[in-house]
Amino acid sequence: MYDVIIIGAGVSGVTFASKISKYAKTMLIEAQDYQKEIPIRTNIFPEHNKPFVKEELDWNNKKIFPNPHTTSNYMSDEFNGVIDSKEFGIPLGNVSYTENLIQYLITQLESHGGTFKSNERISKINRYNDHLELINTKGESYTSKLLILATGSRGFELQRSLGFGVPDSYIGVYLHLFGDETKINENLRWNYTFHINPKISKNGPFFFNKGVERISAGYLGEKNQSKEEIISKLERILKNYKPIQSFVDGLTYNISDAIVGEISKHPIKKYSNDRVLILGEAAGIVSAFFYEGLLPGVACADIAAKTLKPLFEKGSNFSRVELQEYDKEVNRVLMTYFKNGNAFEYLIYNESSSVKSLWNLYTKLLSENKTCRKYIYDAYINHDLSKHIVSNDRYVGEKLFGMLPTLSKLTLSPKFFKAMLLL
Ligand SMILES: Cc1cc2nc3c(=O)[nH]c(=O)nc-3n(C[C@H](O)[C@H](O)[C@H](O)COP(=O)(O)OP(=O)(O)OC[C@H]3O[C@@H](n4cnc5c(N)ncnc54)[C@H](O)[C@@H]3O)c2cc1C
Numbered sequence: 001m002y003d004v005i006i007i008g009a010g011v012s013g014v015t016f017a018s019k020i021s022k023y024a025k026t027m028l029i030e031a032q033d034y035q036k037e038i039p040i041r042t043n044i045f046p047e048h049n050k051p052f053v054k055e056e057l058d059w060n061n062k063k064i065f066p067n068p069h070t071t072s073n074y075m076s077d078e079f080n081g082v083i084d085s086k087e088f089g090i091p092l093g094n095v096s097y098t099e100n101l102i103q104y105l106i107t108q109l110e111s112h113g114g115t116f117k118s119n120e121r122i123s124k125i126n127r128y129n130d131h132l133e134l135i136n137t138k139g140e141s142y143t144s145k146l147l148i149l150a151t152g153s154r155g156f157e158l159q160r161s162l163g164f165g166v167p168d169s170y171i172g173v174y175l176h177l178f179g180d181e182t183k184i185n186e187n188l189r190w191n192y193t194f195h196i197n198p199k200i201s202k203n204g205p206f207f208f209n210k211g212v213e214r215i216s217a218g219y220l221g222e223k224n225q226s227k228e229e230i231i232s233k234l235e236r237i238l239k240n241y242k243p244i245q246s247f248v249d250g251l252t253y254n255i256s257d258a259i260v261g262e263i264s265k266h267p268i269k270k271y272s273n274d275r276v277l278i279l280g281e282a283a284g285i286v287s288a289f290f291y292e293g294l295l296p297g298v299a300c301a302d303i304a305a306k307t308l309k310p311l312f313e314k315g316s317n318f319s320r321v322e323l324q325e326y327d328k329e330v331n332r333v334l335m336t337y338f339k340n341g342n343a344f345e346y347l348i349y350n351e352s353s354s355v356k357s358l359w360n361l362y363t364k365l366l367s368e369n370k371t372c373r374k375y376i377y378d379a380y381i382n383h384d385l386s387k388h389i390v391s392n393d394r395y396v397g398e399k400l401f402g403m404l405p406t407l408s409k410l411t412l413s414p415k416f417f418k419a420m421l422l423l
Contacts, residue, residue: 002027003312005134005144007122007158009034011098011294012280013150014105015301018056021114024312027142028109029134031121031154038099039259040176042209042216044069044192045294046093047381048337052298056105064101065094066212072380073190074366076359077197077243081366082190083376092380095191095211096294125158130317132275146318148304150279150297153262162276165268167284170203172291173230174218175238175258177251181212188215188247194290195244196348196359200237203349204291208247215251217244220263220291227260234258263291267338271330272323277304285334289344295385296334303329337385340393343422347415354412361403365396372396390423397423 002025006013009030017028032039046069050059057064068091074081085091106116125147126133135141149159156166179187193208200206204220217238221230235255238248265286271278280286285296307326308318316322348355365372375392382388401409401416 001131002142002144004146004148004308005029005132005142006148006150007134007155008150008152008282009102009106009116009118010150010152010280010297011102012152012282012297012301013148014102014109015053015056015298016148016150016279016304017114017116018105018108018112019301019305020308021109021112023309026109026112026114027117027144028106028114029117029120029122029136029142032118034103034106034118036119038102040214041096041098041174042176042211042214043096043098043294044072044093044209044292045096046292047090048379048383048385049093049295049298051383052295052302056108057101059094061104063097064104065096067095067191067210069093069095069191071190072192072194072376074363075193075195075243076356076363078360079363079367081363081373083366083373083380085377087370088374088377090381092191092377095209097211098294122158125162127162127275145275146308147276148279149276149282150301152281153264155282159278159282163273164270164276164278164283167264167268167281168266169262169264170220170223171225171227171230171260172204172218172220172263173234173258173260174216175234175253175255177215177217177238177248177253178213179215179251183250184210184213184215187249187251193247196355198351198355200233200241202351202355206237206244208244215247217248218258230260231255231258263293265291267335271300271327272320274320274323275318277308277323277326279304285330287338287341289341289348292341296330299333300330303333333386336390337379337382337388339390339423340379340388343393343397343419346422347419354408357408358400358412362400365400365403369399372399393423394420 006028070085070091072083121137122134123137124135132147191210195206201221206219209216264284265288267284271283279300280297281293286293
């Protein structure tokens with residue numbers, strides 16, 4: 001019998017596994033074949049993630065964090081709204097080679113005596129009073145006192161079977177483009193480029209995340225887009241979309257390497273039940289506008305480990321009441337910061353004809369207004385997001401509203417009013 005079994009070796013699962021395995025008999029199970037390859041991912045890993053992994057990860061490990069994240073460009077067709085950390089202080093965070101981060105934390109788990117099983121999918125879970133039984137697709141079973149679901153957007157059946165809700169889920173696509181470091185830096189000045197064009201998607205951004213010899217490009221698409229559609233649209237964008245041609249010029253890529261996957265948002269109501277916790281994206285804890293999912297992954301992992309440590313020590317039976325502390329803490333730590341994503345999502349991700357002009361104005365605002373840039377910078381580097389200053393987001397909202405032409409002010413004021421109420 002294991003003390004704890006974690007299903008899913010994404011960032012949430014591996015972070016939690018590396019933490020809990022120090023004091024509990026732990027097994028981590030992953031459906032993908034990591035022996036063959038952990039799929040490469042070049043991600044943005046803001047400074048505000050750091051407190052949740054400060055004991056596990058060395059911020060200067062270049063294999064995991066090849067370069068600092070110093071510049072973000074909130075880009076429209078007309079303006080570059082650039083947040084450059086040099087204007088204010090320390091970097092905004094790091095760029096992460098997330099496949100190396102995952103591998104490193106699995107090695108940590110194993111060095112603590114934990115077990116990692118790859119290429120194994122759990123298909124059924126039976127609940128008993130004093131333990132759970134997990135059965136994989138080969139019919140083998142494991143027992144555990146406690147179960148952690150860190151299944152991202154790929155385990156909805158399992159979480160439903162345990163009485164949890166499932167979040168809203170969208171499709172996304174990304175692809176890596178390669179080139180030498182100099183060429184990549186010539187092409188793209190910013191570590192992170194976040195671009196909205198409703199013709200690309202009404203639900204999310206088109207983005208570039210810049211590593212050292214590779215760039216990840218992709219976008220978050222519509223709910224019912226097929227895999228073929230989203231990939232062929234990405235190819236058309238990379239080949240023909242004028243605003244980004246200079247970024248991709250001369251870089252190599254193979255469109256058949258594009259990865260398509262679901263991404264969820266809008267948190268479900270509860271993240272715990274008797275003997276079960278649910279972490280990160282599986283619980284829909286991804287910020288609604290920026291689709292920031294690594295922060296919730298590492299935060300949930302840290303909060304779960306801190307909640308469980310004393311329970312292990314006192315020989316708890318992990319009742320729902322005891323585990324509810326985890327829900328409360330996750331909400332306390334993350335949901336104030338998440339409000340700005342909710343407000344922005346409401347303003348921007350919709351069918352209305354004003355989306356493009358609003359996004360143009362927002363990027364103009366950032367390019368012109370230092371206070372707005374500073375407020376965004378502060379959110380990137382804030383080590384205690386429970387104290388995120390919501391009035392800063394209101395200030396940015398008010399400035400944006402102030403820039404609207406008079407007629408748009410009249411038509412959009414109800415929308416702005418409602419967005420402000422979300423803050
Ligand atoms: C294109 C794109 C770009 C992104 N870029 C960023 C970024 O730059 N910064 C950022 O903060 N966020 C980013 N995100 C969001 C972020 O990557 C995710 O929210 C985060 O990685 C989710 O981590 P997770 O561990 O919760 O879930 P996942 O990474 O999805 O891991 C879940 C794992 O569980 C496994 N699994 C599921 N079911 C089973 C089962 N039954 N048995 C065994 N294993 C199972 C899956 O195989 C999977 O490996 C991006 C998302 C997308 C789609």
